[in-house]
Amino acid sequence: GNSVTQMEGPVTLSEEAFLTINCTYTATGYPSLFWYVQYPGEGLQLLLKATKADDKGSNKGFEATYRKETTSFHLEKGSVQVSDSAVYFCALSDPNFGNEKLTFGTGTRLTIIP
Amino acid sequence: EAQVTQNPRYLITVTGKKLTVTCSQNMNHEYMSWYRQDPGLGLRQIYYSMNVEVTDKGDVPEGYKVSRKEKRNFPLILESPSPNQTSLYFCATGLAALRGNEQFFGPGTRLTVL
Numbered sequence: 099g100n101s102v103t104q105m106e107g108p109v110t111l112s113e114e115a116f117l118t119i120n121c122t123y124t125a126t127g128y129p130s131l132f133w134y135v136q137y138p139g140e141g142l143q144l145l146l147k148a149t150k151a152d153d154k155g156s157n158k159g160f161e162a163t164y165r166k167e168t169t170s171f172h173l174e175k176g177s178v179q180v181s182d183s184a185v186y187f188c189a190l191s192d193p194n195f196g197n198e199k200l201t202f203g204t205g206t207r208l209t210i211i212p
Numbered sequence: 213e214a215q216v217t218q219n220p221r222y223l224i225t226v227t228g229k230k231l232t233v234t235c236s237q238n239m240n241h242e243y244m245s246w247y248r249q250d251p252g253l254g255l256r257q258i259y260y261s262m263n264v265e266v267t268d269k270g271d272v273p274e275g276y277k278v279s280r281k282e283k284r285n286f287p288l289i290l291e292s293p294s295p296n297q298t299s300l301y302f303c304a305t306g307l308a309a310l311r312g313n314e315q316f317f318g319p320g321t322r323l324t325v326l
Contacts, residue, residue: 102254130312134317139319140319140320141216141302141304141317141318141319141320142255142302142304142315142317143316143317144314144315147312147314149312187254187255189255191312198243198245198260198262198268199257199260199270200245200255200257200315202247202254202255202256203254204252204253204254205254
């Protein structure tokens, strides 16, 4: 079956540090890949996505590139802010079903210290 | 304002007492889904619906029921709750499940079953 493995947390960084959160996946075919973010007390919201190999998703200074050869979709940001403190989820959509079946990773809690 | 609403936001109940968690959306989305979020497990899909009167099981459907009688509403029913259903529940909606489409999440319902 499909699976998503992401970097264990929690991750604590100082403001303006470089961020990488690793995400690798297992799926047959070509899934779409997503990063969702969950701020404290809120539901998840889409941060960025990529639908085919070598696509780069970007939003709010975050980037991730769909790497088919390494089955990875690592999240990066060059300079984090306190407001980036949240839980980040990597997810994929089942290529046989479209987006109605999303598989999520376990989430990575990020805390940014001023 | 586009919204996904869930009620109640918090609920403490006892084993065996039937309960319903409501989900409503005003975006005219065809697709709706329920997830549960547990520490170390990420989000797991319970049930989803592609349109009115069309529902299907997700990864963890045991102990839950759903119905989709109207496009805007997708209630989650626990006929006989048990302590292992203590969790944080999220409703999500989206356009027809096309590749790469975003899902919009509600604010969550924290359920405790004693």
